[in-house]
Amino acid sequence: MTEENKKLSELLSAMYTNYSTLRSQFFDFMSTSPKERGSISPSRKRKSESLETVGFTDKTYERTDSFSNRVESPSSEDSCKRLREDPKPRSMKVYVKTDPSDSSLVVKDGFQWRKYGQKVTRDNPSPRAYFRCSFAPSCPVKKKVQRSAEDRSVLVATYEGEHNHGHPSQNEVAHGSCRNGSVPCSVSINSSGPTITLDLTKQGLASRDMESPEFQRLLVEQMASSLTKDPNFTAALVTAISGRILQHPPA
DNA sequence: CGCCTTTGACCGGCGC
DNA sequence: GCGCCGGTCAAAGGCG
Numbered sequence: 001m002t003e004e005n006k007k008l009s010e011l012l013s014a015m016y017t018n019y020s021t022l023r024s025q026f027f028d029f030m031s032t033s034p035k036e037r038g039s040i041s042p043s044r045k046r047k048s049e050s051l052e053t054v055g056f057t058d059k060t061y062e063r064t065d066s067f068s069n070r071v072e073s074p075s076s077e078d079s080c081k082r083l084r085e086d087p088k089p090r091s092m093k094v095y096v097k098t099d100p101s102d103s104s105l106v107v108k109d110g111f112q113w114r115k116y117g118q119k120v121t122r123d124n125p126s127p128r129a130y131f132r133c134s135f136a137p138s139c140p141v142k143k144k145v146q147r148s149a150e151d152r153s154v155l156v157a158t159y160e161g162e163h164n165h166g167h168p169s170q171n172e173v174a175h176g177s178c179r180n181g182s183v184p185c186s187v188s189i190n191s192s193g194p195t196i197t198l199d200l201t202k203q204g205l206a207s208r209d210m211e212s213p214e215f216q217r218l219l220v221e222q223m224a225s226s227l228t229k230d231p232n233f234t235a236a237l238v239t240a241i242s243g244r245i246l247q248h249p250p251a
Numbered sequence: 252c253g254c255c256t257t258t259g260a261c262c263g264g265c266g267c
Numbered sequence: 268g269c270g271c272c273g274g275t276c277a278a279a280g281g282c283g
């Protein structure tokens with residue numbers, strides 16, 4: 001499951017890179033005067049910092065409705081600006097559907113975590129738990145777990161940093177986590193601009209073979225459909241393509 | 252005994 | 268400078 005998650009993350013990262021490249025080209029286009037549109041300024045720097053979000057659900061494979069198939073598109077100006085300004089908060093969010101009566105704040109992801117603090121924050125009545133990776137003493141990864149303010153049956157785990165060691169136990173991931181009920185149900189990309197969330201529980205995929213060609217195909221289809229549902233993306237695409245066509249009229 | 256959670260204290264950044 | 272707030276520390280106690 002972790003491997004699959006990694007694959008999906010890579011897939012999405014690649015896709016998002018393409019997406020942000022296209023966006024950047026679009027904004028570069030728009031920021032130049034019509035006369036200058038023939039040449040794109042090479043001095044513009046692009047930054048495609050991605051904040052990935054991967055969702056999980058419990059073994060009942062319930063839809064996490066508040067998080068499924070969600071496409072958030074802030075004003076394109078905003079996201080464009082932030083894409084260029086943001087430093088590099090390398091973090092990842094994971095949504096885990098749990099029983100609301102379960103107050104353990106434990107997210108099974110296969111790694112060993114040591115809790116080092118808990119706080120009640122202002123924006124959310126539920127306490128936030130702080131964890132450190134205890135598998136390797138030097139591992140800088142931290143994790144914050146807090147119930148979603150919107151849906152108290154959903155745990156939101158925020159990972160910071162990257163593990164500087166291998167996975168403690170692939171078997172644990174492959175079987176333990178699943179047994180304990182953490183099955184991916186949605187995947188989303190967020191780069192402080194648009195958030196694209198893919199619901200993997202559709203077509204009942206979460207409970208089936210995630211490596212099957214059918215799954216891969218449906219995943220790509222769903223990603224593509226999420227992208228094309230984003231009006232900013234389609235607008236950027238249309239403009240970029242039409243710009244190219246006008247730039248190179250048929251002979 | 253080692254590792255874990257709990258929990259109040261402490262610290263540093265930030266806004267006023 | 269002060270208070271608020273999020274994040275971290277560390278002592279105490281539990282558990283296998």
